[in-house]
Amino acid sequence: EAxxxxxxxHLIKTRGQQATLRCSPISGHTSVYWYQQALGLGxxxxxxxxxxxxxxxxxxxxxxxxxxxxxxxxELNVNALELEDSALYLCASSxxxxxxxxxxxxxxxxxxxx
Amino acid sequence: KQExxxxxxxxxxxxxxxxxxxxxxxxxxxxxxxxFRQDPGKGLTSLLLIQSSQREQTSGRLNASLDKSSGRSTLxxxxxxxxxxxxxxxAAYTSGTYKYIFGTxxxxxxxx
Numbered sequence: 001e002a003x004x005x006x007x008x009x010h011l012i013k014t015r016g017q018q019a020t021l022r023c024s025p026i027s028g029h030t031s032v033y034w035y036q037q038a039l040g041l042g043x044x045x046x047x048x049x050x051x052x053x054x055x056x057x058x059x060x061x062x063x064x065x066x067x068x069x070x071x072x073x074x075e076l077n078v079n080a081l082e083l084e085d086s087a088l089y090l091c092a093s094s095x096x097x098x099x100x101x102x103x104x105x106x107x108x109x110x111x112x113x114x
Numbered sequence: 115k116q117e118x119x120x121x122x123x124x125x126x127x128x129x130x131x132x133x134x135x136x137x138x139x140x141x142x143x144x145x146x147x148x149x150f151r152q153d154p155g156k157g158l159t160s161l162l163l164i165q166s167s168q169r170e171q172t173s174g175r176l177n178a179s180l181d182k183s184s185g186r187s188t189l190x191x192x193x194x195x196x197x198x199x200x201x202x203x204x205a206a207y208t209s210g211t212y213k214y215i216f217g218t219x220x221x222x223x224x225x226x
Contacts, residue, residue, distance in 0.1 A: 004157075033213075043203065043216035056212040090157055102148060103214065105158035 002026065004106035006091050012112045013081050021076040021109045025093030031055075032074040033094075033103060034066060038087035046089075049074055050096070078111070086113045116141040116208045120217035127194055128225050135189040135220045137204035142182045148214065149178050149189050150203045158203065162189070194224045 005024045013019050025032050034046040045058040049068035063079040072093075078085055088110050092103040117140045127133055137147070146165045150158040162171045162178040164187065170179040177190040187204055201221045205214040 006157075035216075042218045043205075045213040045215070048212060058213065088155075092158075102160050102163040104160060105150070107157040110155075 004091055004093050004104055006089075006106040006109050008109060009107070010110045010112070012114060014114050015081055015083060017081050019078045019081060019085075019111055021078075021089050021091075021111070023074045023076070023091030023093075023106060025072050025074070025091075026104055028095065029093035029104070030072055030096050031094045031101075032068055032072065033092040034074070034076050035090045035092065036060075036087045037090060037108070038084070041087075043090070047076070081113050083113050085111060087111060116144075116206055116211065116215045118204060118206050118215050118217040120202075120204060120220050122220060123218070124221040124223075126223045126225065129194060129196060131194050131224075132190070132192050133194055133222075135191070135202050135204075135222070137187040137189070137217055139185045139187075139206045139215075141206075141208055142185055143209040144182065145207045145209055147178075147180055147187050147207070148205050149176075149187075150205065152201045152203060152219070154200075161202075191222075194222075196224050196226045199223050 007022045031050040033048045036044045048056040052068050066076045068074045088108045090108045092105045094101040094103045119138045121136045148163045149161040164180040175192040180187045201219045203219045205216045
Protein backbone atom coordinates (compact mmCIF):
# COMPACT_ATOMS: atom_id res chain seq x y z
CA GLU A 1 0.00 0.00 0.00
CA ALA A 2 1.47 3.34 -1.03
CA UNK A 3 1.75 5.85 1.76
CA UNK A 4 0.85 9.52 1.84
CA UNK A 5 2.86 11.34 -0.81
CA UNK A 6 3.69 15.02 -0.79
CA UNK A 7 5.24 17.26 -3.43
CA UNK A 8 7.49 19.03 -3.83
CA UNK A 9 10.01 17.86 -1.23
CA HIS A 10 11.54 21.29 -0.98
CA LEU A 11 10.22 24.68 -2.07
CA ILE A 12 12.10 27.96 -1.98
CA LYS A 13 10.18 31.21 -2.31
CA THR A 14 10.66 34.86 -1.55
CA ARG A 15 8.52 37.12 0.61
CA GLY A 16 5.22 38.07 -0.97
CA GLN A 17 5.10 35.12 -3.36
CA GLN A 18 2.56 32.32 -3.32
CA ALA A 19 3.28 28.65 -2.61
CA THR A 20 1.28 25.56 -3.55
CA LEU A 21 1.88 22.27 -1.77
CA ARG A 22 0.32 18.99 -2.85
CA CYS A 23 -0.73 15.83 -1.03
CA SER A 24 -2.01 12.45 -2.19
CA PRO A 25 -3.64 10.39 0.57
CA ILE A 26 -3.49 6.65 1.03
CA SER A 27 -5.93 4.86 -1.26
CA GLY A 28 -9.28 4.53 0.50
CA HIS A 29 -8.66 7.49 2.80
CA THR A 30 -11.11 10.38 2.44
CA SER A 31 -9.82 12.73 5.14
CA VAL A 32 -6.74 14.89 4.60
CA TYR A 33 -5.10 17.02 7.27
CA TRP A 34 -2.43 19.70 6.99
CA TYR A 35 0.00 20.59 9.77
CA GLN A 36 2.79 23.12 10.08
CA GLN A 37 5.99 22.24 11.95
CA ALA A 38 7.95 25.43 12.43
CA LEU A 39 11.24 25.50 14.30
CA GLY A 40 10.62 25.92 17.99
CA LEU A 41 6.83 25.85 17.68
CA GLY A 42 6.06 22.16 17.33
CA UNK A 43 3.34 20.69 15.17
CA UNK A 44 0.34 22.96 14.66
CA UNK A 45 -2.92 21.88 13.06
CA UNK A 46 -3.75 23.87 9.91
CA UNK A 47 -6.68 22.39 8.00
CA UNK A 48 -8.84 19.28 7.71
CA UNK A 49 -10.67 18.25 4.54
CA UNK A 50 -13.14 15.43 4.23
CA UNK A 51 -15.21 14.52 1.16
CA UNK A 52 -14.15 17.74 -0.55
CA UNK A 53 -15.24 20.04 2.25
CA UNK A 54 -13.18 22.03 4.75
CA UNK A 55 -14.22 20.58 8.13
CA UNK A 56 -11.94 22.35 10.56
CA UNK A 57 -9.33 25.05 10.59
CA UNK A 58 -6.51 25.89 12.97
CA UNK A 59 -5.50 29.30 14.22
CA UNK A 60 -3.90 30.52 10.98
CA UNK A 61 -4.64 33.62 8.87
CA UNK A 62 -6.86 33.41 5.77
CA UNK A 63 -3.85 33.52 3.45
CA UNK A 64 -3.48 29.83 4.31
CA UNK A 65 -6.10 28.01 2.27
CA UNK A 66 -6.58 24.77 0.49
CA UNK A 67 -8.90 22.43 -1.27
CA UNK A 68 -9.61 18.76 -1.73
CA UNK A 69 -10.24 17.29 -5.15
CA UNK A 70 -12.74 14.55 -6.12
CA UNK A 71 -9.91 11.96 -5.99
CA UNK A 72 -9.29 13.08 -2.36
CA UNK A 73 -5.90 14.62 -3.10
CA UNK A 74 -5.37 18.05 -1.62
CA GLU A 75 -3.56 21.33 -2.16
CA LEU A 76 -2.39 23.80 0.43
CA ASN A 77 -1.95 27.35 -0.81
CA VAL A 78 -0.09 30.03 1.09
CA ASN A 79 -0.42 33.56 -0.26
CA ALA A 80 1.68 36.63 0.50
CA LEU A 81 4.46 34.53 2.00
CA GLU A 82 6.19 35.82 5.12
CA LEU A 83 9.53 34.79 6.59
CA GLU A 84 7.82 33.03 9.50
CA ASP A 85 6.02 30.72 7.06
CA SER A 86 9.32 28.83 6.70
CA ALA A 87 8.51 25.38 8.06
CA LEU A 88 7.97 21.72 7.32
CA TYR A 89 4.39 21.24 6.12
CA LEU A 90 3.04 17.78 6.81
CA CYS A 91 0.01 16.17 5.27
CA ALA A 92 -1.81 13.25 6.89
CA SER A 93 -4.73 11.10 5.82
CA SER A 94 -7.20 8.83 7.54
CA UNK A 95 -10.02 6.59 6.46
CA UNK A 96 -12.84 8.96 7.30
CA UNK A 97 -13.83 11.55 9.88
CA UNK A 98 -10.85 10.79 11.97
CA UNK A 99 -12.13 10.58 15.53
CA UNK A 100 -11.11 6.95 15.96
CA UNK A 101 -8.91 6.46 12.95
CA UNK A 102 -5.13 6.78 13.03
CA UNK A 103 -3.60 9.49 10.91
CA UNK A 104 -0.85 8.49 8.52
CA UNK A 105 1.69 11.15 7.61
CA UNK A 106 3.74 11.94 4.54
CA UNK A 107 7.37 13.07 4.65
CA UNK A 108 6.42 16.71 4.23
CA UNK A 109 7.32 19.69 2.10
CA UNK A 110 10.02 21.95 3.47
CA UNK A 111 9.13 25.52 2.58
CA UNK A 112 11.91 28.09 2.85
CA UNK A 113 11.19 31.80 2.52
CA UNK A 114 14.12 34.02 1.58
CA LYS B 115 -8.17 24.33 25.69
CA GLN B 116 -6.18 21.13 25.34
CA GLU B 117 -2.47 21.33 26.14
CA UNK B 118 -0.09 18.41 25.70
CA UNK B 119 3.27 18.23 27.45
CA UNK B 120 6.05 15.71 27.05
CA UNK B 121 8.77 15.02 29.57
CA UNK B 122 11.69 14.72 29.26
CA UNK B 123 12.50 16.91 26.26
CA UNK B 124 15.62 14.85 25.57
CA UNK B 125 16.91 11.50 26.75
CA UNK B 126 20.16 9.64 26.16
CA UNK B 127 20.44 5.99 27.23
CA UNK B 128 22.80 3.06 26.62
CA UNK B 129 21.64 0.29 24.32
CA UNK B 130 19.53 -2.40 25.98
CA UNK B 131 17.86 -0.19 28.56
CA UNK B 132 14.12 -0.17 29.10
CA UNK B 133 12.75 3.36 29.06
CA UNK B 134 9.56 5.33 29.62
CA UNK B 135 8.45 8.45 27.79
CA UNK B 136 5.76 10.58 29.38
CA UNK B 137 2.89 12.55 27.89
CA UNK B 138 0.45 14.70 29.86
CA UNK B 139 -2.76 16.33 28.64
CA UNK B 140 -5.02 18.83 30.36
CA UNK B 141 -8.45 17.90 28.92
CA UNK B 142 -9.49 14.31 29.65
CA UNK B 143 -12.30 14.42 27.07
CA UNK B 144 -10.22 12.74 24.39
CA UNK B 145 -11.30 10.31 21.68
CA UNK B 146 -7.86 8.80 21.35
CA UNK B 147 -4.17 9.39 21.86
CA UNK B 148 -1.58 8.55 19.25
CA UNK B 149 2.18 8.09 19.58
CA PHE B 150 4.42 8.93 16.64
CA ARG B 151 8.07 8.68 15.77
CA GLN B 152 9.85 11.33 13.70
CA ASP B 153 13.29 10.87 12.21
CA PRO B 154 15.30 14.02 11.35
CA GLY B 155 13.90 15.81 8.30
CA LYS B 156 11.17 13.23 7.88
CA GLY B 157 7.45 12.94 8.44
CA LEU B 158 5.74 11.12 11.27
CA THR B 159 5.39 7.37 11.63
CA SER B 160 2.40 6.19 13.65
CA LEU B 161 3.49 3.81 16.41
CA LEU B 162 0.41 3.18 18.52
CA LEU B 163 -3.11 4.57 18.83
CA ILE B 164 -5.06 4.14 22.06
CA GLN B 165 -8.81 4.70 21.99
CA SER B 166 -10.37 6.46 24.96
CA SER B 167 -11.99 3.19 26.06
CA GLN B 168 -8.65 1.33 26.12
CA ARG B 169 -6.00 1.25 28.81
CA GLU B 170 -3.04 0.17 26.70
CA GLN B 171 -1.78 -0.96 23.31
CA THR B 172 1.25 -3.07 22.44
CA SER B 173 3.30 -3.45 19.30
CA GLY B 174 6.52 -5.44 19.47
CA ARG B 175 8.84 -3.78 21.99
CA LEU B 176 6.49 -0.83 22.41
CA ASN B 177 3.71 -0.52 24.96
CA ALA B 178 1.58 2.58 25.42
CA SER B 179 -0.78 3.16 28.32
CA LEU B 180 -3.54 5.70 28.81
CA ASP B 181 -4.98 7.04 32.06
CA LYS B 182 -7.62 9.61 31.19
CA SER B 183 -8.48 10.41 34.80
CA SER B 184 -4.94 11.58 35.50
CA GLY B 185 -4.39 13.01 32.02
CA ARG B 186 -1.36 10.85 31.31
CA SER B 187 -0.01 8.45 28.74
CA THR B 188 3.30 6.62 28.78
CA LEU B 189 5.25 4.95 26.00
CA UNK B 190 7.40 2.09 27.22
CA UNK B 191 10.27 0.93 25.00
CA UNK B 192 11.83 -2.38 25.94
CA UNK B 193 15.43 -3.32 25.23
CA UNK B 194 16.24 -0.08 23.40
CA UNK B 195 18.36 -0.17 20.25
CA UNK B 196 20.35 2.52 18.40
CA UNK B 197 17.70 2.36 15.65
CA UNK B 198 15.17 3.65 18.17
CA UNK B 199 16.93 7.03 18.17
CA UNK B 200 14.39 9.59 16.99
CA UNK B 201 11.93 12.18 18.31
CA UNK B 202 8.80 10.70 19.84
CA UNK B 203 5.58 12.74 19.74
CA UNK B 204 2.26 12.15 21.40
CA ALA B 205 -0.95 13.71 20.14
CA ALA B 206 -4.38 13.90 21.75
CA TYR B 207 -7.58 13.96 19.70
CA THR B 208 -10.03 15.89 21.80
CA SER B 209 -13.82 15.58 21.65
CA GLY B 210 -15.47 18.38 19.72
CA THR B 211 -12.25 19.83 18.29
CA TYR B 212 -11.73 17.45 15.34
CA LYS B 213 -7.98 17.83 15.45
CA TYR B 214 -4.89 16.46 17.11
CA ILE B 215 -2.96 18.56 19.60
CA PHE B 216 0.68 17.55 19.63
CA GLY B 217 3.24 17.62 22.40
CA THR B 218 6.65 19.09 21.71
CA UNK B 219 8.30 15.70 21.69
CA UNK B 220 11.04 13.74 23.42
CA UNK B 221 14.32 13.50 21.52
CA UNK B 222 15.73 10.02 22.23
CA UNK B 223 19.29 8.92 21.60
CA UNK B 224 20.25 5.29 22.20
CA UNK B 225 24.01 4.81 22.43
CA UNK B 226 25.63 1.67 21.04
